[in-house]
Amino acid sequence: MKEKKNIDRIFQESFKDFETEPREQIWDNIASRLDKKDKKRPLIIPLWLKIGGVAAVMALIMASLLFTDNQKSVMDEPEVVFEKPEKSTKKQDIDEKSTEAANEINESEEQLASDEKNTESGSGQGNSASNNQSSSASAVTRNENKTLQNKNGTAKNIKSTTKTESAITVKEQESKALNDIYKKEEVANSAEIIKNDVSGAVAQSETTENDSIKSESILKQENALTQLEEEKEKGETEEEVIAEASSKKMRLSTFAAPIFYKNIGSGNELSNQFSNNGSSSEVTLSYGVKIAYKISKRLKIRTGISKIDMNNNIQDISYSPSAMAMGFENITQVEDHVSIRDNTPLENGLPITEMDEGNAFAAVFTPGEINQQFGYIEIPLELEYALIDKKFGLNIIGGGSSLFLDNNRVQLISGESKTDLGKATNINSTSFSTNIGLGMDYKLTDKFSISVEPIFKYQINTFDKVNNVQPVNFGVYSGLSFRF
C-alpha cells in the first residue's frame, strides 16, 4: 500500500507542474515600481544637464570675470595718478634715471600694491591676500619680478597686481564651483539611494541583477563555451557595457573650439609704446585632433595636434602715410610706410592735422586700429582624470601645450581698409601654455561619444621685449570621439 520512494523523486514529481496564481496586488506593485523607474530615468539626464550647466556657467563666469575685470582696471587706471611717461624716448630717460633708485621705487611700489590689496574690499580679494598658495603665488611673484624690471610707473604695477588678484579670484571661484558640483552629486546620489530605499529595492536590485547575470552565464556553461561567451556579453548591465567600453584603451577625437584670447597683463603685446592703449580681441577658432590613452581606470594621458589662432586689436592709434618710414619697435616693416602714433584722435573721429613749427602743414593723422594676428600649431600633453565615468562622464583636465608659431601678421585697420604693416618680431617661435579645464562627455554608443571641454590656457614665453604682457586664452572645445 505504501511504496518507499526516493525523497527527491517525490518533490520533483510534485513540483513539476507546481503553479500558484499570485495575488492581483503583485502586478499592481510591479507596474507602479516600473512607472517610478520610468519617471526616474528622464530625471537622471536633467540632473546631469544641471551639473553640466553649472560647469558651463562657471566657465562663463570665469571667462567673463577675467575679461571684464581687466577692462575695468584699465578704466580705473587714470584714477591712480602717478607720473606717466608717454613716449618711448622719454621712457628711456626715466629708465636710466630710475635704475639706481629702482629698488627704492620698487619697495614703495610693492608697498602701494599691498596697500591697495588691503584696502580693496572684494569677495575674493581677502583670500588672495594670503596668496602663499601653489601656482597663484608663483604667478604673483612672477609679476612682481616683472615689476622690478618695469620702471614705467607705479600705476601699472598696481594694476598688474590687482589683475593677478582677479585671476586668483577667478581660480578660487572655479574651485568653489567644482566643490559645488561635488556636493550636488553627493546629494543627488543619496537622494537616489533614499528613493530606492523607499521603493524597497535598495542596492539589492543592483546586486541581484549582477547575480542573475552570473547564473545565466554559468548555466550556459553546460551547453558550450562559445555560448557562454555570448551569454556573458548579453548579461552585462548598462554600466558594465560602458565599463567594458571604457576598457578600450585608445580614444581618438576631433574637436573645434571658439577661443577667447586676452592679455591679462597691463602691457601691450606688440610694443610698450601702446601699453596705454585699449585693446580688444575677436573670438577665433581652434580645431584639431586628439588621441588619448588610458593609463588606469580613471586616468588618461592625451596629446594631439591643433591649430589655434589669436588676435588683438590695438585701439586709439592714429596714422599718417609717411615717406620717412620711421617704423617702430618690434615690427619688421614690409610694405607701405606708415607713421603711427598712439595718441587718441579727436572725439569726433576726424583726422588730426599736425602743424610743425612755423605752422607749415606736416601730416594728417587718421584714427585707426592695429590688428595683430598670431597663430600656432599646438601640441598638448594633458592628463585627464575621470571624476565620473558612466554614460555621462566628468573629467578634470590638466597639462601643458607647446605652441609653434605659424602665423604672424600686423595690420593697420582704418575704416574698411586694411594695410599690412609687417610681422611682429617679438613673438617667440616656440612658446608654451599651461592648461586646466573640465571635460564633460556623453557616450552615444559603445564607441562614439561627444564631449564639451571648457579649457583655460595660461601662455608662457609668448612675447619678448614687452612688459607686463600675460596672454591667456579660454576655449570651449567640443567634439566627437571614437574609442577603440
Add this chain to the structure above:
Amino acid sequence: MINLKNLIRQCKKQDRGAQEELYRMYAAKLFGVCLKYSNNYQEAEDNMQDGFVTIFEKIAQYKDEGSFEGWMKRILINTALQKHRQQKVYGLTNEDNIQEEEIVEVEKDSLSVDFLLECVQSLPDRYRQVFNMYVLDGYSHKEIAHLLKISEGTSKSNLARARMALRDKIEKKETIRNSAQSS
C-alpha cells in the same frame, strides 16, 4: 510561440501592456518558483515583485536564444538567493562530512504539494536553496557552490542535511496521521 517573440520585443520598448501580458502568462508558474525558494508567502511575493522588476529592466539583454522562461526563472531564483545572501545566514554551513548522495527514502502517501511546499519553506535558508537548486531546478553542485559562494562540499552536505530534514518532517507527519487514525 510566435507571439512570445513579439511580446518580448514590445517589452523591450517598455510597453506596459505587453509587460502585463507577459507577466500574466508566466505569473503562476514563476510564483511557484518564488514560493519554493522563500520562507513564507510574504517573502515569495516580495521576490516575485523584485524579480519581475529586474526582468523588465533586463529584458533588452535577452537575445531570443534559450528558453525565455528559463531566463526569467533564473532571475527570480537569483533574486531569492540574493535576499538571503544579504542576510548572511551563517551557522548552517558547517561542513560535517555527511555521506554524499545518500538516498533518503520515505513512504509515499498522498503527500500534497502544499504540504511539501510547507516542508521546503520550513527548511533553513541554505538547505532550502541547495535542495531547490539541485533537486528541483537542475543546478549542479559546482554551480550552486559558485552562486552561493560556498564550497562544493558544503553544497553536498547541505543537500544531504536538507533531505534528512525533509524526511523527518514527512515522517513526523505520517506519525501524527497514523496516531490520529489509531486513536
